[in-house]
Amino acid sequence: MSEKEESTLRSVELTRTATAVYTVRNASGAEIQFGHGEGLFSPVELLLAAIAGCSSIDVDTVTARSAEPTSYTVTATGDKLVEDSATRMDNLNLAFNINFPDTEGGQKAAGMVERLARLSHEKYCTVSRTVERGTPVAHTLNVTVGDTTD
Template sequence: MTKENQRSVEIERTGAGAYEVRNVRGGVIAMGGGDDDRFTPVELLLAALGGCSGIDVDLVASRRAEPVRFVVRVRGDKIRDAAGENRMENLEIEFDLEFPEGADGDRARSVVPRLIQQSHDRLCTVTRTVERGSPVAASQVGE
């Protein structure tokens, strides 16, 4: 792993069931266990899936025309499988897009299906990682 390739966040407990996720650029997201309006870790996973593909599609399509509506919905089922393990399945990313009438809007609409497929098949790091799977190592430092 090189510094150029490494991505990281830090999660700090701020109270009972309350956490802040920070990136190296100073961004902060509130995270919790689902008892309040903070995002849960599963919701952040869904946001990462939709955000990754949404950005891929937006970067190219919006060069052709500014969208009138650009909404990405992500859903899935949280299950406990036969082995007693919690996980998500039936993950779906839905694009609800509208572009203006006219030639520019037509050009944007025409590229969206290809962009969604390319994002899914090779561009979106989050989707590619979830679908292929990757080992996760857990360790403790300090006490």
């Protein structure tokens, strides 16, 4: 693999921990447990979280240079639809609710939010841009039956 390929590759590893319960780990060792069940994020909720998180980082990183927000929440919503027996999400929306202090820096930061959210959507948020583009997902299968130890 070339140096360029290594620098662009992103990956996580998912491990089944119980029926419909999984732990995903990234290269730095951070983990999230998700699946179906009480107290777990669903995969769709993780998708919404990824979209909200990606744009939030874009907006927060720049505005925080001028002022720390006194509150910062982003609500990601969407409708789960069934079409021809297949499910998908539609009407995805991010609602930014940010409050800055009433200072010169706070006013400057507040004035940047609309532009930064637009730039995130149009240019910088890898997650939402990938969803909008409709990037294909391929599958590689390695399924065995029986003892695989030597």
